[in-house]
Amino acid sequence: MENNVAECVIFDMDGTLLDSERLCNQALLDTIPEINIPLDELICMFGGRRLAWMFDQIESRFDCVLPENIEQIYRTRVSELFETDLCAFPGVRDVLATLTVPYCIATSAPRTKVMHALKKTQLSEFFKDRIFSSYDIGSWKPDPGIFLHAAHQMNISAQNCLVVEDSEAGIQAAKSANMRVIQFCGALTQPIHDEFFKSYYDFPIPVS
Structure with a gap:
């Protein structure tokens, strides 16, 4: 350059x-109760990452099994937050x-x-x-x-x-x-x- x-x-x-990063990660907290870290830490951990990778990391780090339809649940919550707060x-x-x-x-x-x-x-x-x-x-x-x-x-x-x-x-x-x-x-x-x-x-x- x-x-x-x-x-x-x-x-x-x-x-x-x-x-929107704040809203996307708030949707994770809203839909996956096993996550027990603050929103700012979650943003730092998952910002910019692929959703499938994020779900794998969540299952590993927080010792949980996510439902098969977790992506649909999550994206629905993201859409709701976007409608009101984006x-x-x-x-x-x-x-x-x-x-x-x-x-x-x-x-x-x-x-x-x-x-x-x-x-x-x-x-x-x-x-x-x-x-x-x-x-x-x-x-x-x-x-x-x-x-x-x-x-x-x-x-x-x-x-x-x-x-x-x-x-x-x-x-x-x-x-x-x-x-x-x-x-x-x-x-x-x-x-x-x-x-x-x-x-x-x-x-x-x-x-x-």
């Missing part, structure tokens, strides 16, 4: 554009409206969830078809596949892309893709990366 200037910005969605982080719309380089979403979430969340928060107009899901390619963070796929689809070299992420898994994935990454620390997310920002009103990414 010459002169530290990005040719494309790749956004994660949950916990990065939308205050919102974009303050300042996101202003940033998206003023970015002067191409941008997109690369997320571990399924496309149906992404489309519903963007419509609910009135962000659909900003991304249109520039939405890339791990479920489309079978690669989940911290594997770099989804970011490399997004860069390819946007026709931008990986080293000229800049990733905005909130989770450890996402930051690892971006680094493995040879992309610069900056962490957004909103809601209950704590800084774990040298480059971070806490408000979209102080969006620090240099673009041209």
